[in-house]
Amino acid sequence: MVLSSQKTLEQNALRIRKGIIQAICSNKGGHIGGSLDLADVLSVIYTDFIRIDPQTPKWDNRDFMIISKGHAGPALYSTLALKGVIDYSRLNNLNNPNSLLPGHCDRNKVPGVDATTGSLGQGLSIAVGAALGAKIKDSGQRVFCIIGDGESAEGQIWEAAQFAAHYKLDNIIAFLDWNNMQIDGSVEEVMSIGDPMKKFEAFGWNSTLVKGDDVLAIQKAINFAIESPNKKPTMIVLKTIKGRGAKCIEELPNNHCLGFNDDLKEKVLEELKERAVELDMEEEQWN
């Protein structure tokens, strides 16, 4: 397996962030915090690991991506646009009456989306079911899944965790977006998740902690899960910062779902542009 350089992964993460802003601004607001903080992991998964065919998004043996925290739809759409699965122009029409780009992931509307989500807690179970399905069909598929930390208060997450271990589903690689924030307060104060690594280990999973914006660490963790299967599912716990990638968003006390005016948009784009310069991105790579 050829793995990409840090710079390539960070450049792609930046492009994903830009697409997220494009989508969310097209409806003057949306779930920005928990979308931005997934840009790095999505960049790594889609640059190096997920086996999809942008020309044939419905290829039956593709790897699946299930975003259980469905409000992060814009992050996935932007990634799919980067991969050429959907056209960039589609990002300009989020959540309008006849939009083909719903804020919450909808598999019937957007190619490359493998589960419809929005009601928290259910996606990991779908992922686990798909992973078992792939085993039964001997298709060799992998299933990637991203869950939220606030979402992990739902009991169904832990039912899925137990199931995946019981059925030895080492073809599932899941990620916990551990940003310690939900809508109304921090996860720690609302319903502490405790030590999620230990929890998933106790449930029979492989579990590792990586910094959510450390693309090489994420790459290494995914690569290890793929290269060293041990009949256990893998949970990669991402220590993230909600709103990561734009300081002016990160610093807000609550950035779960924001209205966007032109001012804020300009500010964010300015920050992203500075980052593009740092990453030596040419004008055409950026636009």
Added chain:
Amino acid sequence: MRRAFLKRVAEMIRNEADTTFFTVDIGMWAIRDVLKEFPDRCTNVGIYEDGMFSIAAGMARRGLVPTIFGIQPYLVERTLEQIKMDLAYQKLGVNVIGTGAAVDYPKYGYSHYCAEDLHVIKAIPGCEFIAPGSAKQFIQLFNQTYRNGHPTFFRVSDHPNQNNDPDVEFGKAVVMQKGSKATVIAVSIMLDAVMEVCKGKDVTVLYYTTLEPFDRETLGQYYNNGKILVVEPEFEGSLTFDITKSFEGKPVQIESVAFPREIFRNYGTYEEKMQYYGLTKENIEKKLEVLIRV
């Protein structure tokens, strides 16, 4: 309506030591001080609606008066078995207040819509369902029911009536006007639109905010040749059983202005949605004309 209800809740928590208020991770800025003051009785308990219902049932079992606040679809659909077993079957009083009526979160897609709430709750006997049309009515209905020992569901809309705000009583319809050509049932936030259309017309208008139990007695007094128009901001047919039961043995012709029974696969604004699904004055007018003419 949301503000009024949070204010009422704050007052309840302050003054009544046996009450509790749980939210499912939803903006609570309006009662921050109460949250701090009574952290064990007024708190954001996190995102696990089904388990929370059973926990509330346990608290009711110990003599407390629990109220839960969250987003309507997660409160009435995700939790159905808990509602059946732990609230209705065991006859435990828990108040459930849902925001996100029908398409009140218009942009977020079907996961966040809940036009089927009444239909679902009516399937579990013993539950009460209340849909106030204004903040004042919320307070009136909450005060009349929150200690009655039954599972009571409140649908809190972000689009209350602006021009018509009669006093309401739990379990009773309000007779807004009397006429002979047809009977119009205006449900909750549809009252303004219904009144605008019906004013000056020879039709009866009944206003309903308690939808379960349904006041069959009042409706039963206004047969009007069995011509009934029901205007309800929920799945069409949610009240059909009650309407026919109100006129036991007599034929009725029911027209309705309501959300169709389908999966809503579109987004947009609240107004765009109401227009799209025909919950408009124009449509009420049209349906009423047809009903009276034939």
